[in-house]
Amino acid sequence: MIGYEFYLVLSVLLFSTGAVGLLVRRNPLVMFMCVELMLNAVNLAFVAFGTELGDLGGQLSVFFVLVVAAAEVVVGLAIIVAIMRRRPGATADDLSVLRG
Amino acid sequence: MDASNVDYVVFFVAGAFVLLGAWGVILSRNPVHSALSLVGTLFSVAVLFILQEAHFLAAVQVVVYAGAIVILFLFVIMLLGVDRAEQLGVDPIGGQRPVAVLIGAGFIAAMLTAVIAGADSLSGTAQPNKVAPPTAGSTVDQTASDIEQLGNRLFTDWVFAFELTGLLLTIAVVGAVVMVRKVKGDLAPLGESVIDERLAAYEARLEETAAEDAADAGSHGTTDADDEASADADADEDAAGVDA
Numbered sequence: 124m125i126g127y128e129f130y131l132v133l134s135v136l137l138f139s140t141g142a143v144g145l146l147v148r149r150n151p152l153v154m155f156m157c158v159e160l161m162l163n164a165v166n167l168a169f170v171a172f173g174t175e176l177g178d179l180g181g182q183l184s185v186f187f188v189l190v191v192a193a194a195e196v197v198v199g200l201a202i203i204v205a206i207m208r209r210r211p212g213a214t215a216d217d218l219s220v221l222r223g
Numbered sequence: 224m225d226a227s228n229v230d231y232v233v234f235f236v237a238g239a240f241v242l243l244g245a246w247g248v249i250l251s252r253n254p255v256h257s258a259l260s261l262v263g264t265l266f267s268v269a270v271l272f273i274l275q276e277a278h279f280l281a282a283v284q285v286v287v288y289a290g291a292i293v294i295l296f297l298f299v300i301m302l303l304g305v306d307r308a309e310q311l312g313v314d315p316i317g318g319q320r321p322v323a324v325l326i327g328a329g330f331i332a333a334m335l336t337a338v339i340a341g342a343d344s345l346s347g348t349a350q351p352n353k354v355a356p357p358t359a360g361s362t363v364d365q366t367a368s369d370i371e372q373l374g375n376r377l378f379t380d381w382v383f384a385f386e387l388t389g390l391l392l393t394i395a396v397v398g399a400v401v402m403v404r405k406v407k408g409d410l411a412p413l414g415e416s417v418i419d420e421r422l423a424a425y426e427a428r429l430e431e432t433a434a435e436d437a438a439d440a441g442s443h444g445t446t447d448a449d450d451e452a453s454a455d456a457d458a459d460e461d462a463a464g465v466d467a
Contacts, residue, residue, distance in 0.1 A: 125230045128342055130271065133238045135334040137245055137264075139327045144249030146323035150309060152300060156248050156261050159292065163268050166280075174275045179376050182277050182369070186377070189287055190388045194395035196292050200299045201399035207303045216316070 130171035138164035149214040151203050155196065162192050233274055240267035252309050258296045265289045279370045 141160030148154055166185045173181015206213055240263055247260025265288040272281035377385055 124275070125234055128338060129234060129238075130275070131338045132335065133241060133271075135331055135338065137241055138334070139330040140242065140245040140249065142330055143323050143327035144245075146326065147320055148249060150254055150305070152254050152296060152305065153248065153251075153257050156257055156296065159261060159288070160245050160248060160264060163265065163288075166284075167268060167271060170272055170275050170277050170280065174277070179369075179372055182280055182373060183376055183381055185277075185280055186283070186373070187384060187388065189283060190392065193287060193292060194391050196295060197395045197399045198402075200295060201402040204299060204303065204403050207305070211303070212305070 127171040127175040130167055134164045134168040149216055151215055154215060155199050159192065162188060230274065237267040237270040254300050254305060258293055262289050262293050279373055
């Protein structure tokens with residue numbers, strides 16, 4: 124077993140990559156993938172902490188994060204499909220209807 | 224716990240693939256390539272789970288993430304026909320990318336500082352009287368498999384959260400069906416056309432009021448002066464607030 128610090132550093136890098144991607148990309152689908160990257164970084168940190176502390180709570184938290192991620196993807200993709208049907212080729216910049 | 228060299232090799236190879244996949248997701252022009260890079264990242268994370276002896280989670284990661292979520296992504300990409308390459312060279316909002324990279328660098332710096340500052344707080348070498356000693360508070364039974372232990376904890380201590388998970392999934396399914404069902408009649412157009420309509424209505428209203436004002440001669444000048452006066456008052460209030 125290698126030290127949990129390695130996993131934390133990798134998790135930091137993965138999370139930041141996802142965050143930058145979320146800020147930079149304008150395709151809503153790719154933005155969703157970046158959210159998945161960030162969730163995976165958190166999962167990695169959860170498992171690393173759980174292993175280090177000898178507590179299964181870390182792995183159980185990852186289990187729930189997985190379920191929430193699945194629900195989030197289903198709802199998010201439904202929203203994207205609904206938007207794209209009304210306006211094909213929409214990017215995140217075009218969706219400014221709520222601005223009033 | 225001593226780490227063998229194999230562990231390090233596996234970690235660094237899998238870690239490299241995690242980051243390569245992540246960069247592939249955010250740098251690919253084509254959303255399909257992004258989705259395939261995402262599969263690479265998710266697989267490598269599963270390998271890292273195995274390295275930490277979270278075998279069940281590794282299996283779930285491959286089945287649920289790589290098997291279901293990415294397929295769902297690809298499904299939607301193909302369904303919507305957005306699998307064309309995007310123009311990544313242009314930056315429609317000026318300065319957005321440098322700022323995003325700066326924010327990312329700030330994230331990395333802040334979190335790495337936290338990791339380094341708290342490096343020894345878990346393993347107990349820094350503080351002898353730390354909160355959770357790794358062995359005394361251990362709930363991991365080395366003799367049982369991790370699936371058995373996870374199941375035991377899930378259906379005893381975490382059973383309420385587990386039930387809520389079922390509720391959440393039901394809500395998600397119902398929500399998805401409601402959102403993508405066909406609606407009878409014409410849908411209101413999204414985007415610019417709606418804004419154009421509102422702008423036209425707003426301008427029409429402006430013209431109406433202007434016409435009324437024009438009928439009442441001299442009212443224009445006074446309203447402008449009033450506006451300026453109130454703006455000055457606001458500025459004064461702001462300054463006062465800053466001083467206070």
